[in-house]
Amino acid sequence: MTDLLLRDVRPWGGPATDLLIRDGRIAPAGSGSAAGSSSAAGSSSAAGDVQEIDGGGRLALPALVDAHAHLDKTTWSRPYRPHSAGSSLASLVDNERAVRGSLGPVADRAGALLDRYIERGVLHVRSHVDVDTEADLDSIVGVRAAAADRAGIVDVEIVAFPQSGLLIRPGTADLIDTAIDAGAHLVGGIDPAGFDGDPIKHLDTIFALAADKGVGLDIHLHDRGTLGAWQVDRIVERTHNLGLTGKVTIAHCFALSTVDDARQNAMVDALAGADIAVTTVAPGGTPPLPLKKLAAAGVRLGVGHDGVRDLWSPYGTGDLLEKVWLLAYLAGYRRDEDIESALRIGTFGGAEVLGLKNYGLEPGCAANLLLIAGATPTEAVMDRSLDRLVIASGEVVAGAA
């Protein structure tokens, strides 16, 4: 494998340096100079077995992490389609089941969106993928195919997701069981009380599945206020009881920002105690999660796109930096250290949620990098410049020097 020497890049906005990439990893400091050739600055050249790239003073960030996607649902690469659903959760779910068959193969749409992710520097994705008694495992098969076509460039972790309900749609639990055997990585869940109607039976079922298969869980929880908070407590109990600490994520978790402060503090402590991760999509209609409180307690926290231009919503562009920007904006962040903390959620935080090994900018880390224009990390978030160079497993996969 050819070495890659990235000249004049600034890791996380620090001083300009050279980064040598060897065997797909960031090499120890100092090994760069040994590999340096005499080729002129500003050029990209292959000298012997070292390819040099002029980073042009761009920031070097670890690749963006989308910690909550729905790749199977996107209409990306398809003609724009007016929104056709009502506003209730049930209406959105039913509309999707009725219309999705007309959208074309999952593998094509998910693949097109993954290509956009790669272009923007999003190289790690956790995607919920629908499993239901009408579509069976077709969506999982499609997303797996799209991911396989891009293996080594973008990593896709799949949650077998009972979008249409688990208990209200008998047979779905068995399908999740089969999905895990077929390569899905985590067991999903959705509003055990508010949507599926029986929180104890729902949670007992998905926790048993996860424990049995030895995989993690990622549970959609939109239920707000005390109903949501009560379910968080039930999730915490089961996480401890089944030895699943560190393997459970709660997505959205609107309950955190819709209860009083005392209840919020107790919930944050309970999540930290069970090492349960939280993901947000920076929603517009709900108060922002208590990001600083969660971080201070050590709760792993990621941000995701949610859907991108799908039957649920026309929003989303495949550029996770827009979600990072939105997260900061909605939190009222103005100071640079705060805006950088939002960027950390879109990078290191997501990596912690997904449990990525060797993630980051240190020697030994996998060379999955986003080089992007910006004087500082904050300016990069504010500008969301398209002047980017994306490196996956030590090779340039998008952009130009």
Place this chain on the structure above:
Amino acid sequence: MTDLLLRDVRPWGGPATDLLIRDGRIAPAGSGSAAGSSSAAGSSSAAGDVQEIDGGGRLALPALVDAHAHLDKTTWSRPYRPHSAGSSLASLVDNERAVRGSLGPVADRAGALLDRYIERGVLHVRSHVDVDTEADLDSIVGVRAAAADRAGIVDVEIVAFPQSGLLIRPGTADLIDTAIDAGAHLVGGIDPAGFDGDPIKHLDTIFALAADKGVGLDIHLHDRGTLGAWQVDRIVERTHNLGLTGKVTIAHCFALSTVDDARQNAMVDALAGADIAVTTVAPGGTPPLPLKKLAAAGVRLGVGHDGVRDLWSPYGTGDLLEKVWLLAYLAGYRRDEDIESALRIGTFGGAEVLGLKNYGLEPGCAANLLLIAGATPTEAVMDRSLDRLVIASGEVVAGAA
């Protein structure tokens, strides 16, 4: 003046057509075919006195309107500067007075931001410009110079704005008086109770100034809840009493979304009754304004950038479509007609706030247009494509066919 024939454009996403621009205005339908030459599609050519431009099927929108800007404050075109202020209003105001002298001439910074506006298709701007006893009228002079350099391309309406207070900084009212004589278009105000400390005296002063000079008023009102609502009532009274209906704008008006429904309804009716306009900047930390209720009551409603990368906040890019997108996102809009209503606020709504004549896409309207890629207005808002062509007073001022 050379005629301009825009081939293959879709006004507000409608069927593709040609638009003839004559004497800086949209010519009546049918006059286009008479002016058509035989030049090949896809090319831009000057045949006789008709310049043809291939619109490439882009949407044609009337130019975007920034109904609430602070051009004098921007650091646009300057190196990125970390945020240095505290979070209180007083801290932000004091920090700005202390630091602004180091930013370089207002005319240069405001001009650079106006150039960005033009590039993005924002051709009408109402800018609040600071007036205070330290900087005197320097900022007004600077913004007027920047606007004069771009006359005929972008229109700038100036509000003489007492950012540092009116009563708490004696002498400011006289400066506003002088500013209007020197060419500022409207009298400004700021939180008569919450910041300036004497709502009756503040409002009486600025209303007397406006009535005396025969100009309009645009009042910043961040005060929330019942304190804000009480001041809205006082503004409504004075608008009627001084014969200023149709000439007053309330900026931000957080009170509208922080009182109970009955009070909100009464406020909307009172605003409509006095023909008081409202502008929003799609803020993150406050519930969105009741856009549909305001529109249904006939209240003129615009959206603005607020500051762009200034000592108040690092946000803002000069692309008003981002604010339109944010307005729709925060309102929870998903259906196309709702997202189009947000785009109307960023175009026709802002034009109504500013009282622009001959604004729109009809024959006779001034040819200030944004051509932008997108299958529908909603897709244009979602994509915020940079594939744009901007026409001001009948001439191409940004982008390429």
